[in-house]
Structure formats: structure tokens, C-alpha cells
Amino acid sequence: MTLSTSTQILRSADTSAPILGILADRWSPRSYNTAAVIPEETLTAVLEAARWSPSASNSQPWRFIVGRRGTPTFDAIAANLMGFNQAWAPNASVLIVNVAETTDPDGNARPWAAYDLGQAVAHLSVQAQHEGLHLHQLGGIVAEGLRDAFDIDANFTALTVTALGVLDTPEALGVDALIEREIAPRERLALADILLVNE
């Protein structure tokens, strides 16, 4: 199966210096091909990229709940997305709950757990882009609903969900407000505005 299709739109970043194409070309679509199935070896590679992310003291405080479309796991994740996200994210091929181990087994806080989980998802996102997939991270989730649905221990917290799939056209979203967001210019603060010190 070809993951890159002629329906793809390129929304490369307008960078102030050349960066890796895989980073410049990554963006967060909401339109996914509802029939696409991600090959198992591709999905494994994407998850493996997260596994090899660095973390504080190699604590690896990340866990993932992976639901393929058509499974009860996928449906339970979709049911715990906040309103707007429910309108589009279930079109993705896979929904992944990103879980942080915020407290270690001895009851000590893991202060970098969220940082480490985010970095693991960043690695996953780069691998996904390499595989010709797209993804969209979601903070708009019902974390306690996910805890109940998947019996997540008190030491762990669901922080985000990742919608992973194959890009479809903006028009496939069907709703004008969503289509406008899909094609809106991508914006960032200027590089000078994020460098607090740069001498």
C-alpha cells in the first residue's frame, strides 16, 4: 500500500534557515483517510522510535495505549476525546493514549515525566513522517475517563492522545470551519522572540 497519495497537500514550514525536510514538512492535519490501514511493521517502527527516546536517568516514564480503528480500544479512546476533537480524530487509523509515569513505584515524583513523554512522542512523530504518515497530538482529552476505561494506575496520567493516519484532502473534512483550519497559514513566533539570550 502506498502511504503517500496524490491527495496530499504540502505545508512546509517557512524557515529562517534550512532545516531537515522531515521536520519542515511535518504538520498536524485533521483530515485522514478513513479506509487506510497502517501496516503492522510500519506501526511497530513508529512505536519503536518512541522507545529509543532519551529520558531523565533513563527512567522511560512513557506508556502507550494503542488502538487500531475497528477495535474496542480505539472506540474507548475516541469516546474520551473532547467535543471538537471527536469530530475528526476518529478518522485516523490509530489512536494512541500517551501516558506519563508521574510518580515512581516508591512514591517519589518524576519531575521530568511529562518532558520525557513529550520527547518520546516527538521522536514517534518524526518516524511517522518518515514512513509517509501524518499525526496530530491532542491535549483535549478526558484523562479521568481514559483512566477508568483502561484501569490506569494512580502513578500514571494520560496527558495526550495521538491520532495517526494517512492524510486525506481538506475537503474530505466536509465542514467549512474544519476545512479553513486545515489550510490556514502555519505560524510561529520569530526565532529572535524565543531566544531569551543568544550572544
Ligand SMILES: Cc1cc2nc3c(=O)[nH]c(=O)nc-3n(C[C@H](O)[C@H](O)[C@H](O)COP(=O)(O)O)c2cc1C
Ligand atoms: C500537547 C499538544 C496538545 C494539542 N492539543 C490539540 C487538541 O486538543 N486539538 C487540536 O485540534 N490540536 C491540538 N494540538 C495541535 C496543535 O494545535 C498544533 O500542533 C499547532 O497548532 C502547530 O501546528 P503544526 O503541528 O501543524 O505545526 C496539540 C498539540 C500538542 C503538541
